[in-house]
Amino acid sequence: MIPGYFYQPGSSRVQECAARHSGDRIAIYADDECVCESLVETLKVSAHLPGQASELTFTDGARFVPLDVAHRWSFQSGKSSLLASLESNLALIVCALVATPVLLYALLFKLVPGIAVTAVQTMPDAVVEQMGQQSMALIERTVLSPSELSDAQQQAVRDLWQDTLAQLDLSVDKYRIDVYRSDHFGANAFALPHGQVVVTDELALLLAEQPDALRAIILHEIGHVERMHSVRLASQAAVASIAIAILLGDMDIVAEVVLGSGSALMDLQFSQNMEWEADNYALAQLARLGYSGEDFAQALESLVSLDDEQEQSWLKYLSTHPSLQERIEHARTYTPSP
Numbered sequence: 001m002i003p004g005y006f007y008q009p010g011s012s013r014v015q016e017c018a019a020r021h022s023g024d025r026i027a028i029y030a031d032d033e034c035v036c037e038s039l040v041e042t043l044k045v046s047a048h049l050p051g052q053a054s055e056l057t058f059t060d061g062a063r064f065v066p067l068d069v070a071h072r073w074s075f076q077s078g079k080s081s082l083l084a085s086l087e088s089n090l091a092l093i094v095c096a097l098v099a100t101p102v103l104l105y106a107l108l109f110k111l112v113p114g115i116a117v118t119a120v121q122t123m124p125d126a127v128v129e130q131m132g133q134q135s136m137a138l139i140e141r142t143v144l145s146p147s148e149l150s151d152a153q154q155q156a157v158r159d160l161w162q163d164t165l166a167q168l169d170l171s172v173d174k175y176r177i178d179v180y181r182s183d184h185f186g187a188n189a190f191a192l193p194h195g196q197v198v199v200t201d202e203l204a205l206l207l208a209e210q211p212d213a214l215r216a217i218i219l220h221e222i223g224h225v226e227r228m229h230s231v232r233l234a235s236q237a238a239v240a241s242i243a244i245a246i247l248l249g250d251m252d253i254v255a256e257v258v259l260g261s262g263s264a265l266m267d268l269q270f271s272q273n274m275e276w277e278a279d280n281y282a283l284a285q286l287a288r289l290g291y292s293g294e295d296f297a298q299a300l301e302s303l304v305s306l307d308d309e310q311e312q313s314w315l316k317y318l319s320t321h322p323s324l325q326e327r328i329e330h331a332r333t334y335t336p337s338p
């Protein structure tokens, strides 16, 4: 007799009992009375796992759990023995524990950015265009409203833009600027991957008397577009979630990412490296056009000087890092490479 517990089907009642195995039959006895009997071949036997009792499940859902966790049924098939030996092999467990994070790291930080960069290089302009337009449509609908600046104020921004663009031989067809009011963004400028740059009323007002500083900010934004930063981030996010979806076997995640990429772009945060790249682009262009890095340094200082209640979203990321001062210093001491 094998002592154990008997669980009635569909109830939480537990009985102390004993199982008797004879030939092709199993019978469960509680208080010398047979409470359940079954053919061995109709039973389900749980996998052999170290430290876990090998329980029997009857066709009606009743279960018998042996008291002795090491008890193994003679009729149990060997199909779970591989699992059992894996589970009891400490070296393999340790390997798996070490390998999983290493694999995840390699996948997410090495393979994914690698694939993403390749994807960006081969990304057709039409895809970038659509990505930018869809994001802009979403942003415009949700967090932008028509500019409340006077026509003259808006025109001043556009003139500055035209002037800069003409001097840089950037495509007039690709790049455009728009001025919007936005409570969400505060004093801010951002660029969408297809070349649309947005300047908020608050930023235009803040730098109304410092057009060269505003030009520096605009050049920084153009830098993000020229270096394809948002396309890079979006494709990294997409590749990463596809990798995770494959790992988890849940393809719904992919649909969410593809459908949600517009909203993801809205509050996109560039990496610190990308900000440095955009800064350097702006500084190099300023130098080329005969302006100085001081214009960019002043723009950063004006944004820092905003009251706390006012949004400083353009600096949101970097203001939390000590590197803001570094950025200002870098702009002041920048010398273009020959």
Ligand SMILES: [Zn+2]
Pocket: 220, 224, 270, 275, 278
């Ligand atoms: Zn930036």
